[in-house]
Amino acid sequence: MSSTTSTAPFSKAVVASMRRLYPEDLAEKAWDNTGLLLEAPFDPSRRQRNSVLLTVDLTKAVTDEAIERKASIIIAYHPIIFRGLKSITLANSQQQSLLRLAAAGISACPSQISPIPGLGDWLADIITGQTPPNPSHSQPTPSTKPTDDPFTQKRPTFQLQHYPSASQVNTALNLGVTKHTRAPIKPVDFPDRPGAGMGRIVRFAEAQPLAALIERVAAGVGNPKGFPIAIPQGKAVDEISVKSVGICAGSGGSLFAGLSGVDMLFTGELSHHEALAAIESGQSVVTLFHSNTERGFLHGVLRAQLLETVKEEWEKIRKEETGGDEEAMSDETVEVEVSERDRDPFGILVNEAWQ
Template sequence: MLPIVSRATMSSAPYTRAVVSAMRKLYPEALADKSFDNTGLLLEAPFDPRRRQRNSVLLTIDLTKAVANEAIARQDSIVVAYHPIIFRGLKSLTLQDSQQQSLLRLAAAGISVYSPHTAVDCARGGLGDWLADIVTGTPTHLPSDPKQQQQQPHPSDHTSQQPQTIPKRPLYMLQHHPSQQTLQQKALSLGTKPHDRRPIVPTSMPNYSPEETGMGRIVRLHDAVPLTAIIDNIALGLGNPKGFPIAVPQGKQISDMMIRTIGICAGSGGHLFGELREPVDLLFTGEMSHHEALAAIEKGQCVIALFHSNTERGFLSGVLKGQLEGEIAEEWKRLRDEQRSTNGVEHDKDYLAALEDESIEVHVSEVDRDPYGIMIAKS
């Protein structure tokens, strides 16, 4: 008789392996910047077919305790976290460290973790191109909300007709970037303005076009547009956030600025923008240091910064979710057929039951968010 092999502790869940294979096809790990990055399968949880997870993957930017709780409660098979939760070598894994605690809890629940990070930044059609599509888009309609259009007086505004009273302490409300369920990209037709684009730092990997693949993007519009139009595009493409930092040269107003060339970097752009070999009118990123922003406006450039992960999160629901659903369908079918026809090995009934499950689910975390929000004064 053929040996009956238990798959418990020998490998990760078969669905997890299909997800990892799909991610590697979409965003090859060879494209990642290995000089600092740590991409790939960072946590491979042993598969126990007697208490197997659902055939589902949870997409997130950051793997926080809240996201780990979400994945465990949902019984996902794998978390695809854009940012690596492990960046450097670990000398121990303990419950005293909050990030290690999340990893240990996920492993105990049979949930693996994969991180693509800069492979997504570099790839053609990845995060850099998505942001370039947003800044070169055309609004299809603007939301008309009379309440939003009505200008409310600021608590400190007074006229001579107003009675002199003791000013009240203003009330403030903390606003975070819109969650996945409230992102509204449909108001923007992506990438419709005539333009040229190329990477800031082209890839040197063979078999990839350096004109289309690499870190960051430089966009050159065929016709200059007002900075206010770019701001509208970014707001519409990223869910109409309540506000974000903008820097313009001293002595200039936002309404004065015309934009033709744009440097783009998801996340933290200061270092990559240092690689620019041509002047640009606008730097669009998640964050830059105080001195980097000062240097930019001294050159006459504008800077738009949305906070680090707010330039990345919408990509999960807007692009990656749909890509993965299609790619996983093919990989899951291939893996199931391959495992069921393995010669010389008879799988136990629990493992075969896992292979019979045709379901495929891809979800985007609703608790994942940037640590920073905007405090809004309420009159």
């Protein structure tokens, strides 16, 4: 008689929680992949912890981390499987991660957090926040050029710096306190989900200095060493005021296409020609590199949200399901952690002589 193969009971609770929080019907199915993507068989003899690991990208480093932590399931903002697979082999780095996770009994599921009030509103909260007077994190502004003659300098020493850990974001920013209105760029009509849709348009009651918005963005993502901005030629940052902002996590080009009547675009990345078109039309652009507009949300919002919901779903499963593994069903523990190894592939290369 063949043995029964099933999903870990705790993983079922996590998947049910994600579907409650972020219904799959709201996902942009034209370019996204929804639902449970890797369903690892449950083996009671080597049961994983009742732990969820949140990440933006499911990389080899995050796979190592999940295995070391003995997590039951990974929730990744970017689906690791986008298209149909004709084979799953160790030769492909992403497929290698999937095979290693399955062998370790760890499932994987995309998060689907962008279409509803959540990630877009978190970015809107940052852009409408306020930094406290004399914040403790403030530092002297780095020099923008070497003080010595560049032709007589020694060879510069560069240091590659990635954005701060998710645990360091939003520590010096009062979110969403500047008076404003907001609405989706691309609304989605969904029952009981007011404000659902892709992206956000923020309109301030009073125009805001671009320099202040840049300061808010920096504080909202942990004060990195720098990030790209684009402004119209002939203008200076301190001359520009902003009354409205178009916001999109990740890559905003397609969502911003045809968007007019906003003074600034705030996103993870834009192509060269998209940025040129924006500043030629008088807009300013602030970008953070793709996943840096997404990662802080995992720590700042999703972790607590998911922890509460999983506790409810796990308690329900423990009461309703009978005949399962007694040790697994008796474990009341629920943990939701954010990956410390997940990071955007791009960092800032800083010349130490300029600091």
